[in-house]
Amino acid sequence: MDFLIDDAPALVVVLPLIVSAIIAFISSSRWPWIISIITLVVHLFISFELLSMVQISGVILYEFGNWQPPWGIAFKIDGINIGLQIIFSSFVLITTFYSRKIFLSEIHPDDSGKAYSLWLLAVGSLNGIILTNDIFNLFVFLEISALSSISLIALGAGMNRRALLAAFNYLIIGAIGATFYVIGVGFAYSMTGTLNMSDLVVQLSQYSTGQLAIFAGMSFMLIGLMVKSAVFPLHLWLPPAYSYAPSAVSTLFAALATKAILYFFVRLIYEVFTIYDQYLVIFLDYVLMPLSVTAIFVGTIIAIYQDDIKKLLAYSSIAQIGYITLAFSMNDQSGITAGFIHIFNHALIKGGLFMAIGYFAIFSQDRVTLSSIRGYGQKYPITSFALLICGVSLIGIPLTNGFVSKLYLFQALYYNHMFITIALVAISSALAVIYFWKIVESLWFSSIKTEVVSEDPAVYIPIWIIAISIIVLGIFSAPIVELATMASNNLIGGFSN
Amino acid sequence: MKVEAIYSNPLPHVLILTAIVVGVATSALGLALVLQIYKNYNTVEEKEIEAEELK
Numbered sequence: 001m002d003f004l005i006d007d008a009p010a011l012v013v014v015l016p017l018i019v020s021a022i023i024a025f026i027s028s029s030r031w032p033w034i035i036s037i038i039t040l041v042v043h044l045f046i047s048f049e050l051l052s053m054v055q056i057s058g059v060i061l062y063e064f065g066n067w068q069p070p071w072g073i074a075f076k077i078d079g080i081n082i083g084l085q086i087i088f089s090s091f092v093l094i095t096t097f098y099s100r101k102i103f104l105s106e107i108h109p110d111d112s113g114k115a116y117s118l119w120l121l122a123v124g125s126l127n128g129i130i131l132t133n134d135i136f137n138l139f140v141f142l143e144i145s146a147l148s149s150i151s152l153i154a155l156g157a158g159m160n161r162r163a164l165l166a167a168f169n170y171l172i173i174g175a176i177g178a179t180f181y182v183i184g185v186g187f188a189y190s191m192t193g194t195l196n197m198s199d200l201v202v203q204l205s206q207y208s209t210g211q212l213a214i215f216a217g218m219s220f221m222l223i224g225l226m227v228k229s230a231v232f233p234l235h236l237w238l239p240p241a242y243s244y245a246p247s248a249v250s251t252l253f254a255a256l257a258t259k260a261i262l263y264f265f266v267r268l269i270y271e272v273f274t275i276y277d278q279y280l281v282i283f284l285d286y287v288l289m290p291l292s293v294t295a296i297f298v299g300t301i302i303a304i305y306q307d308d309i310k311k312l313l314a315y316s317s318i319a320q321i322g323y324i325t326l327a328f329s330m331n332d333q334s335g336i337t338a339g340f341i342h343i344f345n346h347a348l349i350k351g352g353l354f355m356a357i358g359y360f361a362i363f364s365q366d367r368v369t370l371s372s373i374r375g376y377g378q379k380y381p382i383t384s385f386a387l388l389i390c391g392v393s394l395i396g397i398p399l400t401n402g403f404v405s406k407l408y409l410f411q412a413l414y415y416n417h418m419f420i421t422i423a424l425v426a427i428s429s430a431l432a433v434i435y436f437w438k439i440v441e442s443l444w445f446s447s448i449k450t451e452v453v454s455e456d457p458a459v460y461i462p463i464w465i466i467a468i469s470i471i472v473l474g475i476f477s478a479p480i481v482e483l484a485t486m487a488s489n490n491l492i493g494g495f496s497n
Numbered sequence: 498m499k500v501e502a503i504y505s506n507p508l509p510h511v512l513i514l515t516a517i518v519v520g521v522a523t524s525a526l527g528l529a530l531v532l533q534i535y536k537n538y539n540t541v542e543e544k545e546i547e548a549e550e551l552k
Contacts, residue, residue: 171526178519
């Protein structure tokens with residue numbers, strides 16, 4: 001069992017990838033799911049093992065094939081990314097439990113081996129994005145996650161053929177984003193001769209006054225990542241992709257995919273390129289911050305006018321990504337803490353919402369629209385109530401984790417004396433009430449009277465786990481806040497204005 | 498006698514090769530999607546697909 005301890009950092013990523021290659025060939029509808037569950041449980045176990053190792057010995061640097069960095073590829077595991085990874089893995093496990101019934105209703109049962117194969121591929125690559133310490137390795141993981149997500153989105157074609165167009169759009173836009181990123185990596189490599197992030201920090205110090213090639217490289221990398229994480233106005237691929245994907249897939253990606261990339265985005269700004277703080281401050285203040293505020297408003301207002309609920313949630317995701325990038329653009333500790341808190345909380349909230357809507361999609365056997373869910377509040381009370389908790393949290397009502405996010409965001413804005421932005425964020429939260437109210441209205445306040453229909457525990461238990469953790473983390477927010485504070489302390493070291 | 502070994506840096510080759518492989522995979526997936534789009538819409542003309550969706 002020694003290898004399990006020694007090579008744990010590699011196994012976290014490699015295990016889902018290997019299993020994914022195996023289960024692609026299983027044509028049964030049940031076994032791929034069972035194997036995925038077992039894999040993810042083992043995966044979570046290894047992650048906890050890693051966490052205890054990090055707590056004992058501090059940062060772990062894992063060198064692949066014993067090639068020492070900066071030549072070889074390295075994973076750097078610290079208290080933050082392993083914490084992020086454990087939260088993500090637990091969420092993936094819950095989603096996988098939930099996904100079986102949903103997949104069965106949306107794709108052909110014989111295809112479930114392939115679907116879960118792609119599913120594990122996406123999970124493995126997202127973990128890689130979080131753990132890697134090599135900018136080119138990140139590009140490879142970025143592409144693995146993009147290709148597997150595109151294929152998963154295209155699986156939605158069984159329900160609605162527009163999924164194919166959405167997947168193709170994502171493919172083209174995502175490929176442009178990835179190309180931007182890799183051009184940036186090329187510039188950085190040509191100037192510094194290194195790809196390792198820790199070494200890059202050291203090598204960049206010789207160009208402390210800045211060089212045009214490095215600025216160009218940095219801009220290419222940041223813009224490429226902004227495309228991938230759907231920061232307004234580079235978000236156009238996201239709403240159709242999330243709304244036409246099979247519901248289980250929407251849940252996984254809405255919760256995790258963009259967040260993992262945002263984590264790397266922040267690391268790049270505050271850890272790697274910190275010595276160019278004067279340039280970065282301009283980027284943060286005049287590019288990222290206005291774009292985030294616009295994203296919050298555009299996303300929320302478009303969401304208000306949506307009839308299709310999955311689309312509504314996708315546009316609300318654009319707004320929520322706006323909140324996260326707004327927090328990250330503040331260039332101080334309180335802002336980055338708020339951003340990380342919202343990364344965790346929004347993953348739970350949006351995941352729970354997509355889960356509930358995905359369950360409704362089984363019953364309506366069509367697009368879930370505001371008119372098709374009329375009376376569902378009485379018909380499916382268990383799921384509807386969980387949906388209500390998630391939605392209330394999305395708006396930011398006290399006693400939910402969404403409130404904790406908003407609280408820290410307001411605090412950070414206050415520390416930075418951005419009073420106009422405080423007002424704007426408050427207005428946008430009020431606007432969010434409008435679109436969520438429309439859902440509540442069709443669920444409970446319609447004239448249709450229906451009987452209570454029994455719901456499937458295999459589906460509503462995962463949804464309720466999410467709903468309960470939303471409330472628990474809203475009351476006992478300390479673990480999330482501590483992790484986020486640790487993350488921001490780590491990143492902000494050396495970046496001062 | 499000291500012989501100076503001249504060799505080229507292998508890393509850029511590896512990077513380009515990886516980028517090519519990724520590019521091939523992306524194109525393959527893209528073409529597979531186009532094929533499916535053709536099967537579903539009987540056309541790959543963007544305007545005709547748009548017209549069909551607006552119906």
